[in-house]
Amino acid sequence: MYVSDRMVREDVIDERRVALPPLLARVAAGDVSAVREVLSRYGNLVWSIARRFEPSDAEDAVQEIFLDLWKSAGRYDASLGTEVTFIATIARRRLIDRRRTARRRPADSGQVAEVVLEEVAADGTSPAASAEASKAAAALDRLRPEQRQVLVLSTCHGLSHGEISQQTGMPLGTVKAHARRGLISIRAALLGVQEEES
Amino acid sequence: MKGDPSNPRAEELLAERALRPLDDKEHWELQQLGVDADESFDRAAAAVVVATTVIEPIPSALVERILATAPGAGGIDWRRTLPGVVMPAPLASDTMRVSADELAPATEIMQAQHEPEPEPANKLGVPAAAVETLPPPVIKRPPAIVAPSLVGKEDKPSVDPQGPTLPPEAALRPPATDLSKTIVPGGAVPAVGRVPTGNNPAVGRTPTPRQALPPLSQVPSREGPATPPPRDVLREGPATPPPREVIRNRASAESAQPVDPRNRPSSESPYAGTPSVQAPYPAQPQNRQSSESPQPYPPQQALVPHTPQPQQALVPRTPQPPVVAQAQPQGQARTPLPQDSQPFSVQQPLMTVPLSRDRSSPIPVLPAEPRDDLSARRDIARRRSAETVPLRRARRTVLPWLAAAACLFVAGGAVWWAYQHTQAAPVAPPVVATTPATERAALLANATDTTKITWTVTPDAAGRGATGDVVWSPSQQRGFMRFVGLTPNDPTQYQYQLWIFDKTRDQAFPVDGGVFDVSSTGEVVVAINPKLKVNDLGLFAVTIEKPGGVVVSKRERIVVTAART
Numbered sequence: 105m106y107v108s109d110r111m112v113r114e115d116v117i118d119e120r121r122v123a124l125p126p127l128l129a130r131v132a133a134g135d136v137s138a139v140r141e142v143l144s145r146y147g148n149l150v151w152s153i154a155r156r157f158e159p160s161d162a163e164d165a166v167q168e169i170f171l172d173l174w175k176s177a178g179r180y181d182a183s184l185g186t187e188v189t190f191i192a193t194i195a196r197r198r199l200i201d202r203r204r205t206a207r208r209r210p211a212d213s214g215q216v217a218e219v220v221l222e223e224v225a226a227d228g229t230s231p232a233a234s235a236e237a238s239k240a241a242a243a244l245d246r247l248r249p250e251q252r253q254v255l256v257l258s259t260c261h262g263l264s265h266g267e268i269s270q271q272t273g274m275p276l277g278t279v280k281a282h283a284r285r286g287l288i289s290i291r292a293a294l295l296g297v298q299e300e301e302s
Numbered sequence: 303m304k305g306d307p308s309n310p311r312a313e314e315l316l317a318e319r320a321l322r323p324l325d326d327k328e329h330w331e332l333q334q335l336g337v338d339a340d341e342s343f344d345r346a347a348a349a350v351v352v353a354t355t356v357i358e359p360i361p362s363a364l365v366e367r368i369l370a371t372a373p374g375a376g377g378i379d380w381r382r383t384l385p386g387v388v389m390p391a392p393l394a395s396d397t398m399r400v401s402a403d404e405l406a407p408a409t410e411i412m413q414a415q416h417e418p419e420p421e422p423a424n425k426l427g428v429p430a431a432a433v434e435t436l437p438p439p440v441i442k443r444p445p446a447i448v449a450p451s452l453v454g455k456e457d458k459p460s461v462d463p464q465g466p467t468l469p470p471e472a473a474l475r476p477p478a479t480d481l482s483k484t485i486v487p488g489g490a491v492p493a494v495g496r497v498p499t500g501n502n503p504a505v506g507r508t509p510t511p512r513q514a515l516p517p518l519s520q521v522p523s524r525e526g527p528a529t530p531p532p533r534d535v536l537r538e539g540p541a542t543p544p545p546r547e548v549i550r551n552r553a554s555a556e557s558a559q560p561v562d563p564r565n566r567p568s569s570e571s572p573y574a575g576t577p578s579v580q581a582p583y584p585a586q587p588q589n590r591q592s593s594e595s596p597q598p599y600p601p602q603q604a605l606v607p608h609t610p611q612p613q614q615a616l617v618p619r620t621p622q623p624p625v626v627a628q629a630q631p632q633g634q635a636r637t638p639l640p641q642d643s644q645p646f647s648v649q650q651p652l653m654t655v656p657l658s659r660d661r662s663s664p665i666p667v668l669p670a671e672p673r674d675d676l677s678a679r680r681d682i683a684r685r686r687s688a689e690t691v692p693l694r695r696a697r698r699t700v701l702p703w704l705a706a707a708a709c710l711f712v713a714g715g716a717v718w719w720a721y722q723h724t725q726a727a728p729v730a731p732p733v734v735a736t737t738p739a740t741e742r743a744a745l746l747a748n749a750t751d752t753t754k755i756t757w758t759v760t761p762d763a764a765g766r767g768a769t770g771d772v773v774w775s776p777s778q779q780r781g782f783m784r785f786v787g788l789t790p791n792d793p794t795q796y797q798y799q800l801w802i803f804d805k806t807r808d809q810a811f812p813v814d815g816g817v818f819d820v821s822s823t824g825e826v827v828v829a830i831n832p833k834l835k836v837n838d839l840g841l842f843a844v845t846i847e848k849p850g851g852v853v854v855s856k857r858e859r860i861v862v863t864a865a866r867t
Contacts, residue, residue: 139372143365151360153351163364170368185345192348193341204323240349250794258321259347260354265322272794273849284317291317291346 128187132178139174146191153192157199157262165202169195185294189236196259203262236294243293247286254279255286305336312337320347738827742773742782749775755842755864757785764789764846765861772842772864774830781830783842788820788861791846798861799851802832803841812843817851841865 127145130138150169154162173194180190244252253272257263265283269276305312312335315328320343324332332338746752753774759765768788774781783800791797800815807813816831846859 136372140369143368143372147360147365147368148357149352149355151364152355152358155358156355163361163367166360166364167368167371171371174372184341188352189345189348192352193344196348196351197344200323236345236349237352240346241353244350244353250792253794255350256354259350274794283321284314287317287320287343287346287350288313290350291342294346294349295342 126180126182126187128173128177128180128190131174132180142173142191143170146188149188150191150195153195154199156260157203161202165199168202169198172198186236200262239293239296240290243290244286247289248282250274250278251282251286251289254282255290258283259287307337307340307342309335309337311335312340316340316343320344738782738829739825741829742784742827745775745778745780745782746773749778751775751777752781753839753866755866757862757864759862760860762846762859762861764791764859765844768862770825770862772830774836774839774842776836776839779832779835783818783828783830783844785820785826785828785862787823788826790820790822793819793849795849796846797849797851799845799847799855800828800830801843801845801855802830802836802839803843804834804836805838805840807837811854812841814851814853815842817847839866 127138127142131142147166151162151166154165154169158165173191176194180187244255247255250272254268254274257268257271258265263271265276265279268274268279268283272279274282307313307316312332315324315332315335316337318324318328319332329338746754753776754771755774756771757769759768765788768785770783770785770788772781772783788798797817797819799817801812802815803809803812813836814833816833818828820826842864843857844861844863845855845857846861847855
């Protein structure tokens with residue numbers, strides 16, 4: 105039995121349209137109902153990210169992510185970004201730490217490079233996208249294909265530069281340059297969003 | 303201190319931190335730049351993750367587990383618990399829903415609270431009052447550890463006919479051995495094999511009134527011993543010792559007739575193979591003179607008296623009942639001792655006399671050197687040196703030379719070995735930097751069967767305006783392609799692939815000539831690396847394929863061709 109995905113999608117979409125009251129501040133204050141709301145709103149997103157990084161051990165990873173989130177909820181600053189991005193940042197850091205500790209590689213990294221471009225094209229308007237994510241998707245579309253491929257492999261699949269070089273056949277220096285420049289472009293786009301909103 | 307994230311180095315480090323873990327040096331550099339608190343790049347990476355993630359529903363069981371460890375779930379203070387540890391929630395109220403007032407009046411409750419709890423009398427929790435009403439414990443004593451004949455009637459304390467009143471722990475605990483009580487006053491050494499040991503809890507110990515032993519008649523004979531009997535008791539056989547007078551007579555008779563170890567039969571003595579025996583150094587006459595024994599030793603036996611040894615004390619020599627030294631009460635006259643039981647002085651040094659030595663011959667004694675006679679000393683030294691110096695001198699003179707010769711031999715061998723290997727080592731040919739262009743020129747200059755064919759461009763945009771040729775040597779099965787003006791490719795998007803059509807093979811499956819890239823529009827020379835042998839060359843064709851090439855080309859984009867005429 106799975107939690108309904110429909111509710112989460114609606115919540116995230118609503119967050120993009122209507123500014124929902126922040127939940128993490130209530131979690132930091134010890135509000136039990138806020139914990140349940142966070143889980144129902146962002147649980148699927150965290151689960152999906154964990155499944156992408158660690159398909160075989162996603163459940164433990166998700167538990168660790170939420171434990172980290174409960175402890176770090178007080179650090180959330182709404183002026184710097186949305187809750188979705190904050191939670192995704194925590195999830196990504198935790199997953200990278202786990203992979204670094206276990207020194208695991210993606211289970212099927214050989215197919216990663218092939219599906220990346222389709223993912224970006226299909227998920228540019230992902231239901232889970234917030235305002236920042238939408239801008240990030242638009243910025244991704246503006247990147248060169250090789251830059252986009254390297255950036256997605258690095259940020260979404262947790263591959264190291266060397267692994268990306270092996271997967272794509274690009275020189276290591278090229279991989280580093282593509283990843284760095286692509287991320288700088290995404291950041292510039294996000295900062296433009298914030299400047300416009302402010 | 304807040305730095306500028308637009309600094310190129312800071313931007314680079316922040317981007318790297320969002321993509322991979324930084325090392326310590328990079329962390330330090332980021333702190334020095336003052337931008338380590340900037341998380342904008344991390345948020346950008348997270349936004350990319352959110353934008354490209356396909357949402358899947360989270361399992362409900364996982365949600366329940368997360369809620370169980372969430373803050374506030376079940377009253378858990380999650381900040382004070384380990385991750386994943388679920389502690390039981392405290393009870394909100396008394397689950398029995400029975401108040402203390404309903405059970406007893408308040409005064410009784412207060413009295414019960416102020417009354418001290420009775421302390422248990424023992425570890426079993428039995429009250430002291432109950433212990434007092436219990437009958438005294440009955441202690442069963444094994445007959446083997448009882449030595450009723452060792453204590454005289456005058457020494458025996460009054461025995462309670464009701465039985466022993468010892469506490470259980472005192473009855474079971476082995477008594478500490480008091481060696482001063484086991485040795486007969488006056489320095490008499492007990493006979494061999496009769497020394498009581500600490501393992502024997504009853505033998506040789508002066509009974510105390512608290513540890514009174516029951517009479518022999520009261521001890522049940524069929525009960526097994528609680529503690530194993532001592533070793534000599536088991537060997538002696540009968541558990542019931544003979545009367546006291548018999549033991550004393552046997553002891554005196556045995557001590558009066560010492561046994562010489564040399565005359566003892568091997569079957570009787572367990573120490574027949576002992577290489578040496580302890581013998582006193584010259585016997586002191588005063589000991590012999592002060593002896594009260596009416597039977598003096600013969601001269602030979604006087605040199606080697608029978609001295610009790612610790613090992614012999616463990617195993618008796620004869621199968622007789624144990625004779626145990628008896629503690630003498632103070633003020634009682636000591637029984638006259640035989641001569642052989644007189645102790646030797648501790649200060650006397652002992653020497654080991656081998657058994658193999660012929661005792662009939664006198665011990666050789668070196669003549670004392672006259673200390674004052676220097677001339678005699680010189681003569682002795684001269685005589686000794688005259689006997690020993692030549693041999694030592696020969697050794698001292700030859701050994702260093704031998705060692706030096708060995709060292710020289712080893713060193714020479716090492717030098718010779720190194721020289722031989724140096725001579726035998728092949729000289730590496732000089733490394734000459736080769737490029738495909740030079741190799742192509744060498745192939746054209748050296749090979750006699752080379753074929754040079756000019757490229758023909760196709761309408762494909764990548765080969766528009768390209769020129770060049772291909773050189774092939776059938777005998778060496780190698781060749782080179784030369785391009786000028788071919789469009790550079792992005793290896794991540796597509797690559798060029800060469801196909802060699804062999805007339806002897808199926809034209810639908812040309813030989814794969816390898817994948818290559820073009821990095822500039824200038825002259826590019828690429829070596830041909832055929833995967834199969836080309837028997838009869840027909841055509842070269844270059845296609846555009848996906849990165850890494852393909853096994854079978856669809857021939858959708860043919861860039862250039864070169865047909866052999």
